[in-house]
Each structure stands twice: as structure tokens, then as C-alpha cells.
Amino acid sequence: MASITLKGLKKSYGNAHVIKGVDITIEDGEFVVFVGPSGCGKSTLLRMIAGLEDITSGELNIAGRVVNDLPPKERGVAMVFQSYAIFPHMTVRENVAFGLTIAGDSKEVKDAKVAEAARILQMEHLLDRRPSQLSGGQRQRVAIGRAIVRKPEVFLFDEPLSNLDAALRMDMRMEIGKLHKALGATMIYVTHDQVEAMTLADKIVVLKDGLVQQIGSPMELYHRPANAFVAGFLGSPSMNFLDVEVKAVNGNKITVANSALEPVEIEAKTGSYSVGGKARLGIRPQYLTPAEGAGQLHGKVALTERLGAETVIEVTLSNGKPLIAALARDAIFPIGTEIGLTFTASEAHLFSE
Amino acid sequence: MASKFLKSNRTGWLMAGPAAALIGCFVILPFVFAIILSFTNQRLVSPNAAEFTGLANYRQLLGMATLTLDPVKDEAGVVKLAADGTPEYPAVRSFTRNNPDHPDLAGMREWFSFDHGDSRTFILARDVVFMQALLNTFIFVLVVAPLQGGLALGLALLINQRLRGINLFRAIYFMPVVVSIVVVSLLWRFIYDGQSGLLNNLLGAISFGAMPKVDWLGNPNTALGAIILMSVWQAVGFHMVIWLSGLQTISPTLYEAGAIEGASKWQTFRYITWPGLRNTAVLVLIVITMQAFALFAQIDVMTGGGPLDSTQTIVFQAVERGYGKQDISGGSTISVILFVIVLSISMIQRWLTRERT
Numbered sequence: 001m002a003s004i005t006l007k008g009l010k011k012s013y014g015n016a017h018v019i020k021g022v023d024i025t026i027e028d029g030e031f032v033v034f035v036g037p038s039g040c041g042k043s044t045l046l047r048m049i050a051g052l053e054d055i056t057s058g059e060l061n062i063a064g065r066v067v068n069d070l071p072p073k074e075r076g077v078a079m080v081f082q083s084y085a086i087f088p089h090m091t092v093r094e095n096v097a098f099g100l101t102i103a104g105d106s107k108e109v110k111d112a113k114v115a116e117a118a119r120i121l122q123m124e125h126l127l128d129r130r131p132s133q134l135s136g137g138q139r140q141r142v143a144i145g146r147a148i149v150r151k152p153e154v155f156l157f158d159e160p161l162s163n164l165d166a167a168l169r170m171d172m173r174m175e176i177g178k179l180h181k182a183l184g185a186t187m188i189y190v191t192h193d194q195v196e197a198m199t200l201a202d203k204i205v206v207l208k209d210g211l212v213q214q215i216g217s218p219m220e221l222y223h224r225p226a227n228a229f230v231a232g233f234l235g236s237p238s239m240n241f242l243d244v245e246v247k248a249v250n251g252n253k254i255t256v257a258n259s260a261l262e263p264v265e266i267e268a269k270t271g272s273y274s275v276g277g278k279a280r281l282g283i284r285p286q287y288l289t290p291a292e293g294a295g296q297l298h299g300k301v302a303l304t305e306r307l308g309a310e311t312v313i314e315v316t317l318s319n320g321k322p323l324i325a326a327l328a329r330d331a332i333f334p335i336g337t338e339i340g341l342t343f344t345a346s347e348a349h350l351f352s353e
Numbered sequence: 354m355a356s357k358f359l360k361s362n363r364t365g366w367l368m369a370g371p372a373a374a375l376i377g378c379f380v381i382l383p384f385v386f387a388i389i390l391s392f393t394n395q396r397l398v399s400p401n402a403a404e405f406t407g408l409a410n411y412r413q414l415l416g417m418a419t420l421t422l423d424p425v426k427d428e429a430g431v432v433k434l435a436a437d438g439t440p441e442y443p444a445v446r447s448f449t450r451n452n453p454d455h456p457d458l459a460g461m462r463e464w465f466s467f468d469h470g471d472s473r474t475f476i477l478a479r480d481v482v483f484m485q486a487l488l489n490t491f492i493f494v495l496v497v498a499p500l501q502g503g504l505a506l507g508l509a510l511l512i513n514q515r516l517r518g519i520n521l522f523r524a525i526y527f528m529p530v531v532v533s534i535v536v537v538s539l540l541w542r543f544i545y546d547g548q549s550g551l552l553n554n555l556l557g558a559i560s561f562g563a564m565p566k567v568d569w570l571g572n573p574n575t576a577l578g579a580i581i582l583m584s585v586w587q588a589v590g591f592h593m594v595i596w597l598s599g600l601q602t603i604s605p606t607l608y609e610a611g612a613i614e615g616a617s618k619w620q621t622f623r624y625i626t627w628p629g630l631r632n633t634a635v636l637v638l639i640v641i642t643m644q645a646f647a648l649f650a651q652i653d654v655m656t657g658g659g660p661l662d663s664t665q666t667i668v669f670q671a672v673e674r675g676y677g678k679q680d681i682s683g684g685s686t687i688s689v690i691l692f693v694i695v696l697s698i699s700m701i702q703r704w705l706t707r708e709r710t
């Protein structure tokens with residue numbers, strides 16, 4: 001059983017505090033994705049779990065053991081690096097078998113396990129090549145092969161797909177998903193691609209500046225973001241935020257408005273509000289629809305991007321602020337058209353300043 | 354009409370010109386001269402015109418022969434014993450001087466001999482000193498190349514760590530390289546001094562006077578070893594830096610991958626570091642070999658080839674003959690022989706360490 005718990009984990013490089021106290025519980029067999037903007041400490045956190053970085057303070061527990069001071073090999077983890085880190089002078093076969101060679105396994109054992117891994121990753125035909133004769137996707141497969149061949153209980157991935165092109169990224173993403181189901185191992189996956197996060201994760205951990213912003217299932221985070229940062233980070237195009245003024249407070253029903261927005265009553269899930277105070281109203285572009293009349297929001301179309309399945313328009317509101325709306329199919333709104341937009345109050349999010 | 358290659362690269366030729374001219378003047382031209390001179394009897398300063406002598410110089414330097422002799426027996430067929438109880442053999446001199454039966458041995462001298470069965474075989478050389486120089490140089494190369502290369506790699510591994518003040522160590526190890534070899538040799542002459550040398554005093558002190566004083570450079574048994582030790586010490590820092598640059602081209606992620614897979618220190622070296630140093634190793638090996646074959650300054654300053662020719666080397670002989678004895682054609686011949694030796698060894702090394710696919 002390889003559950004993982006991080007308790008008050010901290011990491012500093014001298015005066016630079018990179019991880020500022022992180023608590024996460026990861027169940028056995030769970031697929032957890034760390035997301036966050038560049039430099040937020042995702043890789044550092046993952047490397048602390050792997051044992052490649054020292055833990056400044058806090059407690060790291062893998063499969064019921066405190067492993068703070070254990071070297072990587074005694075933590076029972078395998079890791080796949082963004083840069084693949086496959087050995088250039090070894091064939092694919094030798095690369096995949098590396099962990100077994102280190103452990104001193106016999107040739108028969110190695111051949112059998114490598115063949116098994118190659119079958120799972122569909123790379124039997126590549127086994128005798130050298131890394132220089134492989135494409136990026138194939139190299140990443142080799143790196144994954146090297147990780148799975150030892151059958152570790154925990155897999156760590158640090159942006160494994162970010163060096164691949166879009167189509168390959170999607171293929172590999174699906175394969176990693178399948179691999180997780182097939183192996184049933186605990187996996188921690190670092191990415192800044194929210195599509196990877198949403199599609200792969202059982203649980204997403206959103207990080208910012210070395211602190212956890214929210215932990216939850218993809219849909220929880222999408223529909224009930226704990227703060228404006230999480231709300232803005234997930235979803236594409238990202239959420240619109242309107243600076244609004246609180247007009248009335250009735251329990252957790254808050255009425256807000258601004259010069260471009262008709263007063264609207266929103267059920268606030270977080271934060272505290274007082275009349276006359278400022279707040280931010282978040283509306284996902286997908287939840288905006290063109291209104292018959294003036295609508296709750298109105299402005300002029302500034303830009304149209306037609307993607308086929310949806311049309312993304314940028315509207316300049318009457319108070320001069322931009323707003324993005326993603327409309328169904330290929331609705332046509334020439335630039336400069338006056339447009340009114342509406343949304344359902346229950347689908348909007350209110351965040352206090 | 355000039356070819357397109359020459360015309361369209363005018364700027365390139367102009368820029369390469371000075372360097373090319375200098376190399377031509379001071380490397381290629383002397384080299385061509387050396388080859389030409391080695392086939393003549395040119396002297397450094399001589400009123401007589403040089404004559405073409407074919408391979409005579411080479412024959413003179415490399416000429417060797419063997420001579421197997423039976424012990425001298427008296428009329429009864431009993432082996433005559435010399436004063437020290439060993440069998441007596443006819444004098445080699447009687448075969449190599451004015452002996453009409455052995456014109457091919459004329460002028461040769463005994464280099465060394467060995468016994469087998471009842472007889473003794475003498476290895477004769479036309480130029481025993483040059484043979485000794487060849488042998489010494491090969492010993493020097495064979496000891497220095499692995500020793501210096503290995504030590505330099507060890508040092509490079511040691512200083513390739515992120516430690517406070519590691520640059521100080523890098524500087525210290527590199528320092529002897531910056532000091533001229535002539536100065537280093539002079540200093541080490543004091544260290545090796547037979548009476549009050551640092552080495553003798555040090556050995557005396559740690560053995561509480563039990564260690565007898567040795568004249569390290571004056572004793573034929575220790576002179577070459579002493580020079581080897583000093584030479585290794587002097588240039589090890591240079592090769593350390595080359596190894597270090599090789600070490601730093603190895604991606605740190607490879608080491609991290611190794612750590613995750615559980616590689617021990619030795620396995621990390623064996624599977625990650627050493628394969629990553631392949632090209633560096635070839636370079637270091639070839640450079641050390643070439644430098645070792647060129648051994649000269651240490652000999653010139655410290656021993657002058659002695660005692661008893663125990664530290665003669667190829668280059669020292671080339672200089673000694675070409676300038677000391679004014680036999681420029683003989684010196685040139687030695688240079689050409691050295692060139693052929695170094696070239697073949699480098700090619701063999703390259704072939705042995707080639708990338709196998």
C-alpha cells in the first residue's frame with residue numbers, strides 16, 4: 001500500500017523560501033496532478049518526494065514510513081523526467097533494463113520484464129535502437145518503460161509531455177491514463193497544462209508561490225473554486241473577472257453591480273462581503289450567451305476567433321474593460337457589432353478582495 | 354582563372370592567412386626539412402656540401418643484430434669459468450671489430466645479453482645509446498600515461514563537487530601546470546638532492562633515520578623513476594581540467610535518474626560517468642602519450658641523460674646530436690622516427706577507442 005502524506009513540508013534555498021508548508025494526503029493508487037504557474041514549486045515538491053531535494057522541515061510519509069532522510073532508491077519510487085534522462089550510450093533495451101541491471105537481476109529476468117514493458121508501451125520494434133535514433137515521443141516511452149519495469153508503487157512524472165507536439169501529447173496523455181489503470185500504482189504528475197490536469201487526475205493540487213491553493217477532484221475545482229486564482233487557472237479560455245461593488249448583502253446572497261453590469265444577486269460560496277465593498281465576479285466564457293435585448297452585460301465585439309466547435313469573441317464592455325465569451329458553434333459577430341450578453345447567476349462565482 | 358573556391362572565400366583566406374603562414378614557416382617547413390635532411394649527411398656547420406646518403410642514418414640508428422655464442426672450452430671440452438665462477442664467453446669485440454667473417458656486425462656494440470641453455474645470446478645495436486633512449490622513452494610513456502590519466506581523473510572526480518571553497522582546490526591542483534617545467538625541474542633537483550634534499554629528509558624523519566639517504570637522480574636505478582614521479586605531478590592538473598570539462602558535459606538529470614534507479618557510487622561511475630567521458634578519455638590519452646614522448650626539459654635540467662644513460666630519451670638524443678654534436682642529419686632522423694612512432698600509436702589508440710555501433 002503506497003499512500004503518501006506530506007505534513008507541513010517546507011523547502012528553502014538559503015533565504016529563498018520555495019515551498020512554504022504543504023499538506024497533502026494521497027491515497028494508494030490515486031492519480032494526483034500538481035498544477036500551477038511556472039516557478040510555483042511543483043518540480044521542487046516532486047523532487048522532495050523523490051528524494052532528489054532535501055526537505056527543510058515537515059514530514060514526508062510514503063507507505064507508512066517517514067522517508068525524509070532516506071535516499072531515493074529506498075523510497076520505492078520511479079520518476080520520469082521532462083528531459084527524458086535516458087542514457088545516450090545504451091540501447092533502448094539497456095535503458096529500460098537499467099534498474100534491473102543495478103539490482104543485479106539475471107539476463108532471463110531482465111529480458112522477460114523488458115519484453116513485458118515493451119509490450120505495454122508498444123515499442124518492441126525499438127528495443128535495439130539507440131536513443132539518438134528515436135523521436136521525442138519514443139524517447140519518452142523509453143523513459144516510462146524504465147520506470148515501469150521495476151514495478152514501483154509510486155510513479156513521479158515531471159512534465160513528461162511538455163517537449164512533445166500537440167498531437168503526440170494527446171496520444172501519450174491517453175496512454176499514461178491507461179497505464180495508470182493497468183498498473184494501479186500511485187502516480188504524481190506535474191504539469192502546467194490544465195487539460196492534462198483535468199483529464200488525468202483523480203485529484204488536482206493547485207499550487208501558487210509554494211502554497212497549496214486548493215485540493216480536489218477536477219470537477220470540484222472547476223465548479224467550486226476556492227479562490228479567484230484557482231478559478232482563473234482552470235478552464236480555457238480562462239475565467240472573466242469583473243471588478244464589482246457590493247450593493248446588498250442578504251445572508252450569503254450578495255447583490256453586486258458595476259457600470260457595465262446590471263445588478264445581479266449571486267450566492268457567494270467563499271469570502272465575506274459588506275455593502276459598498278469591492279468584490280470580483282467570475283464568469284466562465286462558456287457560460288455567457290448572447291442576449292435577445294440589451295442583456296446583463298453589453299459592449300462592442302473587438303475580436304472574433306472561429307474555432308468551428310465554438311466561437312470565441314472578445315467584447316469591450318461599456319466601461320472599457322475586456323470580456324471573453326465562448327459561444328456555441330460558429331455564431332457570426334462581425335467586429336464592431338453591439339452585443340448584449342447574459343449569464344445564469346448560479347454559474348457565476350463571487351470572490352471577495 | 355582562380356577557382357571559385359579560392360575567389361569566393363577571399364575574406365576567409367585573408368583571415369586564415371597569418372596563422373597559416375606562421376604554421377607553414379615554423380611547423381610544416383622545418384618538418385619537411387627534417388625529412389629531407391634525414392636522408393643526407395648534413396652537419397650543422399660544415400664547409401662541405403651535404404650528400405645524399407639514402408637510408409644510412411636510419412640504418413645507423415636502428416641497426417640491430419643478435420649473436421649467439423657458446424662458452425669458451427678448453428682442449429678437454431670443459432667449460433672455462435671466469436673468476437666469478439660463471440662460464441666465460443668469447444669477447445663480443447672480436448666479432449664486431451675487424452672481423453672479415455662478420456662484416457654485418459662491424460661497428461656494433463653489445464646492448465644486453467641473456468643466457469639460454471648452454472649458450473648466451475647477445476643483442477647488438479649499432480647505436481646503443483639511442484636504443485637505451487628508445488627504451489627509456491617507452492617506459493616513461495607506459496608508466497606516465499595510465500598513472501597521470503588515472504590520477505587526473507581521480508582529482509577531477511574529487512573537485513567536481515559542489516563544496517564551499519572547491520575553486521581553491523582546483524587552483525592548487527592546477528598551479529604546477531602554470532609554472533614552467535624548467536623551473537619545476539630545478540626545484541625538484543633540490544628535492545631529490547642526495548644529501549640534504551627535501552625527500553631524503555622527509556623519508557629520514559618519518560622512518561626515524563632508518564631510511565638511508567639516496568641520491569635519487571645520481572643512481573641509475575632511481576633516476577628515471579624520480580623523473581617520472583615529478584612529471585606526473587607537474588602535468589596532472591592540466592589533464593584534471595580536461596577531465597573536469599568532460600564531467601561537466603554530463604547532464605545532471607542522468608545522475609538523478611541513476612539515483613532514483615538505485616545506482617551505487619561505483620555503478621553510477623560505471624554506467625553514467627565513464628561512458629559519458631569516452632571522448633574525453635581518448636583526448637586525454639592521446640595528449641598524454643604525445644607529451645610523454647616529447648620528454649626533454651626535465652632530462653636536460655635534471656640529469657642530462659645520465660647516470661649511465663639511464664635517463665636518455667628520444668628527444669634529448671635528437672637535440673644532443675643535432676646541436677651538441679652538430680650532427681643535424683642524425684638529429685633530424687631521430688625526429689622523423691619519433692614522428693612515425695607517435696603517429697602510429699595515436700592511430701592505434703584511436704582505433705582501439707573508436708565508437709562501436
Ligand SMILES: Nc1ncnc2c1ncn2[C@@H]1O[C@H](COP(=O)(O)OP(=O)(O)OP(=O)(O)O)[C@@H](O)[C@H]1O
Nearest residue numbers: 013016018036037038039040041042043044045192
Ligand atoms: N537551487 C535553487 N536555488 C534557489 N532557488 C531555486 C533553486 N531551485 C529552484 N529554485 C526556485 O524555486 C522556485 C520553484 O522552482 P520549481 O522548479 O519547483 O518551479 P516549477 O513550478 O516546477 O516551475 P516550471 O513550471 O517552470 O517547471 C522557483 O522560483 C525557482 O527560482
Ligand SMILES: [Mg+2]
Nearest residue numbers: 042043044159
Ligand atoms: Mg518544473
